Amino acid sequence: MATTAPHARNFIRHPLDMPIEVLPGSGQQESGEMINLSLGGVAFQCPNAHAPGTDVTLRIACCNPVAEVSGQVAWCEPEGRLFDVGVAFYNPGDAYKMRMVEQACHIQQYRLDRVIEDGCYLSLDEAAREWIVRYARRFTETLPPADTQDTD
Secondary structure, eight states, X not given: OOOOSOOOOOSOOEEOOOEEXXXXXXXXXXXXXXXXXXXXXXXXXXXXXXXXXXXXXXXXXXXXXXXXXXXXXXXXXXXTTEEEEEXXXXXXXXXXXXXXXXXXXXXXXXXXXXXXXXOOXXXXXXXXXXXXXXXXXXXXXXXXXXXXOOOO
16 A cells, blocks of 8 residues: 655644544444544554545544544555554544544543542543543643534
């Protein structure tokens, strides 16, 4: 599978480590891990190369409801035995949607960490309130501008 030359960066990227499902338009679903997010798209790492121009849907199932965004592969580069793949969003509001999903995943992880670290079992609402007090300010400082957010 061909890859493209190094790609230009047009947006600030936010590092992530969320598991995702990759659904190429003409291929079989595979697992991957999101590695960063920007206003223009997302980069993820997966076991298979994806040709630039390929339509893909990315599904993030770490919280309910499952989030899906669609885009087009912009670049693909080998990284050891895996591939780093960049996808440009079709809808600019998808960056905001992905950040909200990321926040929900952080809250779920915080909830699990509290159980592991100090045996404290929190409801989802309790965990969300605590996480927001402790971390939301840092999180919201990196959200995309409101004019890129969709309302659906």
